[in-house]
Amino acid sequence: MALAKRIIPCLDCDKGRVVKGVKFEDIRDAGDPVEISRRYSDAGADEITFLDITASSEGRETTVQTVEAIAGQVFIPLTVGGGIRTLEDIRTMLNAGADKVSINTAAVVNPEFVREAAARFGSQCIVVAVDAKKVSEAGEPGRWEIFTHGGRKPTGLDAIEWVKRMVSYGAGEILLTSMDRDGTKIGFDLALNRAVSDAVDVPVIASGGVGELQHLVDGVLEGGADAVLAASIFHFGEYTIPQAKQYMAEHGIEMRL
Amino acid sequence: MNNVAVIDYGMGNLHSVSKAMESLGDDVRVEITSDASRILAADRIIFPGVGAIRDCMAEIRRLGVDDIVSQALAASKPVLAICVGMQALMESSEENGHVECLGLLPGTVKRFGGETGNGVLLDVDGKRLKVPHMGWNQVQQRQAHPLWQGIEDNSRFYFVHSYFVAPTDASLCAATTDYGHTFASALSKGSLFAVQFHPEKSQHSGLQLLRNFLAWDGRA
Numbered sequence: 001m002a003l004a005k006r007i008i009p010c011l012d013c014d015k016g017r018v019v020k021g022v023k024f025e026d027i028r029d030a031g032d033p034v035e036i037s038r039r040y041s042d043a044g045a046d047e048i049t050f051l052d053i054t055a056s057s058e059g060r061e062t063t064v065q066t067v068e069a070i071a072g073q074v075f076i077p078l079t080v081g082g083g084i085r086t087l088e089d090i091r092t093m094l095n096a097g098a099d100k101v102s103i104n105t106a107a108v109v110n111p112e113f114v115r116e117a118a119a120r121f122g123s124q125c126i127v128v129a130v131d132a133k134k135v136s137e138a139g140e141p142g143r144w145e146i147f148t149h150g151g152r153k154p155t156g157l158d159a160i161e162w163v164k165r166m167v168s169y170g171a172g173e174i175l176l177t178s179m180d181r182d183g184t185k186i187g188f189d190l191a192l193n194r195a196v197s198d199a200v201d202v203p204v205i206a207s208g209g210v211g212e213l214q215h216l217v218d219g220v221l222e223g224g225a226d227a228v229l230a231a232s233i234f235h236f237g238e239y240t241i242p243q244a245k246q247y248m249a250e251h252g253i254e255m256r257l
Numbered sequence: 258m259n260n261v262a263v264i265d266y267g268m269g270n271l272h273s274v275s276k277a278m279e280s281l282g283d284d285v286r287v288e289i290t291s292d293a294s295r296i297l298a299a300d301r302i303i304f305p306g307v308g309a310i311r312d313c314m315a316e317i318r319r320l321g322v323d324d325i326v327s328q329a330l331a332a333s334k335p336v337l338a339i340c341v342g343m344q345a346l347m348e349s350s351e352e353n354g355h356v357e358c359l360g361l362l363p364g365t366v367k368r369f370g371g372e373t374g375n376g377v378l379l380d381v382d383g384k385r386l387k388v389p390h391m392g393w394n395q396v397q398q399r400q401a402h403p404l405w406q407g408i409e410d411n412s413r414f415y416f417v418h419s420y421f422v423a424p425t426d427a428s429l430c431a432a433t434t435d436y437g438h439t440f441a442s443a444l445s446k447g448s449l450f451a452v453q454f455h456p457e458k459s460q461h462s463g464l465q466l467l468r469n470f471l472a473w474d475g476r477a
Contacts, residue, residue, distance in 0.1 A: 122308035256393040
């Protein structure tokens with residue numbers, strides 16, 4: 001009898017198409033986010049995160065329509081991130097059917113935005129996404145810095161202080177990505193995960209570096225994650241969501257099976 | 258035609274619950290509205306809610322939603338309250354300092370971890386639990402009810418909340434859930450059914466509960 005840990009597949013979308021590529025056996029149109037979201041939901045995904053990487057305003061319109069289409073067919077929580085900069089952006093996405101929005105760069109540029117967003121829409125729908133990179137030397141206590149613009153732009157902000165501040169401003173959840181591990185398939189930065197999870201009361205989603213199922217287990221048991229987010233291991237069919245859930249359950253983690 | 262009114266008092270995402278209802282049949286017509294006459298003309302009513310209770314209550318009172326819900330219940334019309342909608346039915350809430358609520362159900366709304374004095378919620382092993390309570394947790398059915406039909410006991414539903422209801426009349430409790438301690442995750446009184454979780458986000462079990470609501474005549 002306990003709250004289950006969550007598995008969250010992440011879809012990176014550009015102009016309404018999934019761009020990282022997805023390999024399912026019998027889907028011809030592999031890039032349709034609605035179809036893919038439904039597949040993941042049917043397979044037992046606990047939530048879906050939709051990351052909009054579209055830059056143009058026409059593309060944003062398509063994104064809103066895509067969110068509407070997903071929300072009309074997939075009845076599990078949906079988080080939308082990417083380019084959320086104003087209260088109006090949040091209103092638009094929630095009206096389209098998103099349950100939560102993920103705020104990254106806009107929070108760094110204007111931290112008060114998070115406070116306003118939480119006050120207006122409630123902490124339950126405000127996720128602050130954090131891209132952190134290790135800056136401590138070997139042998140030193142762990143220290144991580146926040147980066148923006150896909151990890152290219154340092155901010156000088158200490159990751160642990162930053163997440164504490166964001167939670168005090170009303171963030172209801174932290175989506176934590178290790179820039180050092182993203183795309184490496186060598187596992188989460190567990191020390192970073194543990195430090196962040198211990199620093200805040202709100203749930204922490206671990207992201208970046210998953211290559212095998214044991215990494216998901218480690219993220220929860222060692223990193224203290226409340227949820228694990230992964231893209232490529234599911235997209236390319238290396239593992240299915242039921243396999244991942246079963247594996248985690250066999251390692252003593254409470255899951256929704 | 259099965260007409261469902263979703264009460265719109267300007268808070269949160271009403272799209273999810275209306276879409277979920279619409280997916281359940283071609284004969285289901287959902288209207289999102291704050292118009293009292295339209296709400297009361299519907300066959301059944303959904304009273305949703307997300308966000309902070311103070312803002313919710315202000316809008317509920319401004320639009321006269323309290324009268325609408327009272328009238329619907331007096332007429333034995335099925336009403337499903339969800340999340341903050343459920344909390345708004347209680348007498349008062351600890352959230353935002355202290356907020357007077359509708360008082361349609363006896364009891365109050367408390368914060369997870371509030372009882373420890375330092376705001377920290379602990380599990381039975383003394384491990385700190387995260388607040389909000391966010392994710393899929395088990396719902397133990399405490400009474401037979403038409404809304405539980407076809408749903409296995411202890412099924413998981415999606416929750417996201419930092420406050421929970423504490424009814425003073427235990428006979429109202431239709432389900433409980435464990436998070437640090439046992440709390441009421443569903444309440445039932447006459448034609449009113451109230452849930453703390455989000456059926457519209459709880460996949461098969463949630464859709465089954467909404468399906469049951471659509472078929473319910475308002476008698477427990």
